[in-house]
Amino acid sequence: MAKPETVEKMRRFAYNFAEKSGTVVNPNKEAAEAVIQGLAEHVDELGKPLCPCNFYPDKLEEIKRRRWICACDEMQIFKYCHCLLFTTEEGLPITEYLPEWHEGRQIYGLVKDPTPDKGRALSKPDKIYKALKEYVEERNLDIPDEEIRRFAEETAKKK
Ligand code: SF4
Numbered sequence: 001m002a003k004p005e006t007v008e009k010m011r012r013f014a015y016n017f018a019e020k021s022g023t024v025v026n027p028n029k030e031a032a033e034a035v036i037q038g039l040a041e042h043v044d045e046l047g048k049p050l051c052p053c054n055f056y057p058d059k060l061e062e063i064k065r066r067r068w069i070c071a072c073d074e075m076q077i078f079k080y081c082h083c084l085l086f087t088t089e090e091g092l093p094i095t096e097y098l099p100e101w102h103e104g105r106q107i108y109g110l111v112k113d114p115t116p117d118k119g120r121a122l123s124k125p126d127k128i129y130k131a132l133k134e135y136v137e138e139r140n141l142d143i144p145d146e147e148i149r150r151f152a153e154e155t156a157k158k159k
Contacts, residue, residue, distance in 0.1 A: 002040030010040045010049060014085060017071050021079065022118025023086035023094065035085040039070055053083040067131075076122040077131050078155075079113060080104050088114055097123070097158065099132065099151050101143060116158070128152035 002010075014036055018025045026032040038052025046059055051068040067073040075081050078097040082104060087093055088111060095104045095111045097120065113119075129152040136143050 002037060002044050006040040006043050007037060010036045010043065013049070013070075014039075018086050020118070021071070021075070021086060021120075022113070022115030023079070023081070024089055026084050026087045027089065027091050028084075031084055031091075035083045038083075051083060073122065073127070073131055075119075077120065077127050078104075078123070079119045097155050099143075099148075101141060102132075102135065123156055123158075125152045125156045128155055 014025050039049040042050040048063050049070040051070055051072050056062040062068055079094045080098055081093050084093055092111045094113045095108050096113045098104045132148045
């Protein structure tokens with residue numbers, strides 16, 4: 001169990017980041033609190049809010065890479081929170097900026113961004129390309145490099 005003050009700190013972070021990114025903290029309070037609790041446990045254990053919804057062979061190594069420290073790269077690039085902490089008012093994760101072959105699109109279908117003027121602070125072609133390249137390589141997906149590049153260019157323009 002995380003310290004109550006750490007949980008409170010992460011709760012404040014979640015509501016502030018939701019406001020800043022044009023999302024809401026999942027209206028399903030139980031689901032939201034479970035993620036906030038998981039983030040707080042990682043803060044107490046590791047000193048950083050490592051995403052609680054992934055498995056890591058080595059948590060300390062993962063922290064050095066930074067990509068899954070909340071708000072993670074996926075959230076800041078694609079506005080997609082696979083933990084369902086940052087969602088739409090309906091409690092769904094935004095999937096509009098993900099390619100169709102991404103698991104987010106496959107699970108939830110197309111969920112449009114109700115506030116496209118907010119969030120996606122890191123949505124630049126090189127960041128999108130790098131994140132998707134890693135995604136494809138880690139899962140051994142057969143997606144042509146050219147397609148990833150084109151997707152990255154087009155998605156970055158959606159600002
Ligand atoms: S998926 Fe990303 S934004 Fe959502 S809780 Fe995990 S680290 Fe935070």
